[in-house]
Amino acid sequence: MFERALKGLRLQFGTQMLSVATVALSLFCMGAALLALENTGAMVRRWGAPVKVTVFLAEGVSLEQVDTLRRALTGLPEVEDARYVSSAEARQSLSAGGDATVASAPVELFPATIELRLVPSAVTADRVASVAARVRRIPAVSEVETYRGFTERLRGLLAGGRAAAGIVALGVLLCVLAVVSNTVRMSLAARLREIEVLRLVGATRAYIRTPFLVEGAMLGGVGAVVAVAVLAMVYATLRSHFDASLGTLLGVHPVFLPWTVSMLLIVGGAGLGALGSAAALRRGLQS
Amino acid sequence: MGRSRASQEFRPHFRPEGHFDRTAAHKPILVLENVLKVFRADAPVLRGVDLTIERGEFVFVTGPSGAGKSTLLKLIYRAESVDDGRILFCGRDIARLTEDSIPHLRRNIGVVFQDFRLVPYWTVYENVAVALEVMGLQPRVVRSRVALALERVGLDGRGDERVSVLSGGEQQRVTIARAIVTEPAIVLADEPTGNLDPVLALDILGLFEEINEAGTTVIFATHDRTLLEVSPRRLVVIDDGRCIEARKGLEGLGDALEHRALN
Ligand SMILES: Nc1ncnc2c1ncn2[C@@H]1O[C@H](COP(=O)(O)OP(=O)(O)OP(=O)(O)O)[C@@H](O)[C@H]1O
Ligand SMILES: [Mg+2]
Numbered sequence: 278m279f280e281r282a283l284k285g286l287r288l289q290f291g292t293q294m295l296s297v298a299t300v301a302l303s304l305f306c307m308g309a310a311l312l313a314l315e316n317t318g319a320m321v322r323r324w325g326a327p328v329k330v331t332v333f334l335a336e337g338v339s340l341e342q343v344d345t346l347r348r349a350l351t352g353l354p355e356v357e358d359a360r361y362v363s364s365a366e367a368r369q370s371l372s373a374g375g376d377a378t379v380a381s382a383p384v385e386l387f388p389a390t391i392e393l394r395l396v397p398s399a400v401t402a403d404r405v406a407s408v409a410a411r412v413r414r415i416p417a418v419s420e421v422e423t424y425r426g427f428t429e430r431l432r433g434l435l436a437g438g439r440a441a442a443g444i445v446a447l448g449v450l451l452c453v454l455a456v457v458s459n460t461v462r463m464s465l466a467a468r469l470r471e472i473e474v475l476r477l478v479g480a481t482r483a484y485i486r487t488p489f490l491v492e493g494a495m496l497g498g499v500g501a502v503v504a505v506a507v508l509a510m511v512y513a514t515l516r517s518h519f520d521a522s523l524g525t526l527l528g529v530h531p532v533f534l535p536w537t538v539s540m541l542l543i544v545g546g547a548g549l550g551a552l553g554s555a556a557a558l559r560r561g562l563q564s
Numbered sequence: 565m566g567r568s569r570a571s572q573e574f575r576p577h578f579r580p581e582g583h584f585d586r587t588a589a590h591k592p593i594l595v596l597e598n599v600l601k602v603f604r605a606d607a608p609v610l611r612g613v614d615l616t617i618e619r620g621e622f623v624f625v626t627g628p629s630g631a632g633k634s635t636l637l638k639l640i641y642r643a644e645s646v647d648d649g650r651i652l653f654c655g656r657d658i659a660r661l662t663e664d665s666i667p668h669l670r671r672n673i674g675v676v677f678q679d680f681r682l683v684p685y686w687t688v689y690e691n692v693a694v695a696l697e698v699m700g701l702q703p704r705v706v707r708s709r710v711a712l713a714l715e716r717v718g719l720d721g722r723g724d725e726r727v728s729v730l731s732g733g734e735q736q737r738v739t740i741a742r743a744i745v746t747e748p749a750i751v752l753a754d755e756p757t758g759n760l761d762p763v764l765a766l767d768i769l770g771l772f773e774e775i776n777e778a779g780t781t782v783i784f785a786t787h788d789r790t791l792l793e794v795s796p797r798r799l800v801v802i803d804d805g806r807c808i809e810a811r812k813g814l815e816g817l818g819d820a821l822e823h824r825a826l827n
Pocket of ligand 2 (some may be wrong): 634635753754
């Protein structure tokens, strides 16, 4: 079977290579979309739920009260660490960029805060909200900032990315089906005499069809392998350029597609190819 | 000879599960009963064809162009199916075969055409071997049987040549080798000499007669009068949708062929 399919591939090498390239290009787009999604996902996991909460203190809170509060906050199971930032420190850190107006502003404009760092494993949107609600009820606290806006924007980005990837995937699916089905149709047309002879000497339906199904699966599968290989190369090149600066800035390190997803792309490519081929056979091998 | 014995003993497996029918060997190889074939409702091609062909017979089928010779052969290897009546091949009604069984029927029938129907980009060997390969035989068996078949048609040692470079006569020998390589019970030839010059035509006819002498039933459709004259075989004329026995002299034949000459 395999041998007969290869014989067919040799017969129209140029066309077959062209269709492998097209399949590879489409699946490359899909892989790239998945890769982008994968990395946005990692970023959202890192930043999506805030690990940082800022507790603004009411005016005129004494240092003793601050210390009691800080200790109480540290005692919460969600809190990993609580650090007091006085008004003066806040002004200093904000003016660190060399901004003279900030540095000369009155210290009362910069409220003292306690910066909470949460235990990352305990962080979910609900628990952060409940911690914030509890802390907000404490009289010495004026406001609690959980940075939800940022979180929600990130999540929105991810959802949008998913939708876009879905559309890309659908386009790629149709494209691969069409390309393989057309290639197999040409292959069929070029081998009509052969098929006629096979029928005449008593070949079964499966005997006639299988090489074409194998051919379609090979077109899809080889295209997918090429796509994943090129994607890995592009990824490696990009990472070597950006890793150091971008990685530390974002606090996340780029990842490639998990091997299961890569395998799925290849198997899916082969499956789609076989499906496209079956469609061509349905139309091309009637009677 | 070994091969003549093999072709006489009939092993039909029309059905994938292949029941061996012991009584089949004693029945006529082919019986057509009241066969009707209609392409256009106003003019049936065959209407009420009755024909019995015994095992080992050589039968010419002739008749004017468009009489239905090709159609008759197509009905036998199930490229077409009857609209009414029965065709019994070794006692089994092939009109009732399922799609899945048709390939198994065809493995018991060799077919040769006027236009050869070879795969031009295959070699001689590949074109003959295909008939055995579809049956899933071992490559070793395929090789030896193809060599034997090529020898029988006078093409021994030429298996590696591409068929597209062969002459018409040589190509027809390749198709004959393909038809007999499976040692089928019956060989159908649809104007196998139509594309060949008269001398070659006689050669090819001789080849079919040898095949027949080795025990294979042959049905030979032609309107080449010379062939009918040199070979005193049973002759069936299709005329007006029916089969008429026309041997014992060529008298009845004259009119039928005259008819064709006018066309
Ligand atoms: N598939 C088909 N559809 C419609 N009509 C057909 C079909 N096959 C054959 N016919 C018609 O049936 C008639 C018999 O055709 P057939 O090919 O059997 O004739 P023939 O005796 O072999 O003629 P020739 O000597 O020219 O080969 C013709 O009139 C032809 O037009
Ligand atoms: Mg004809």
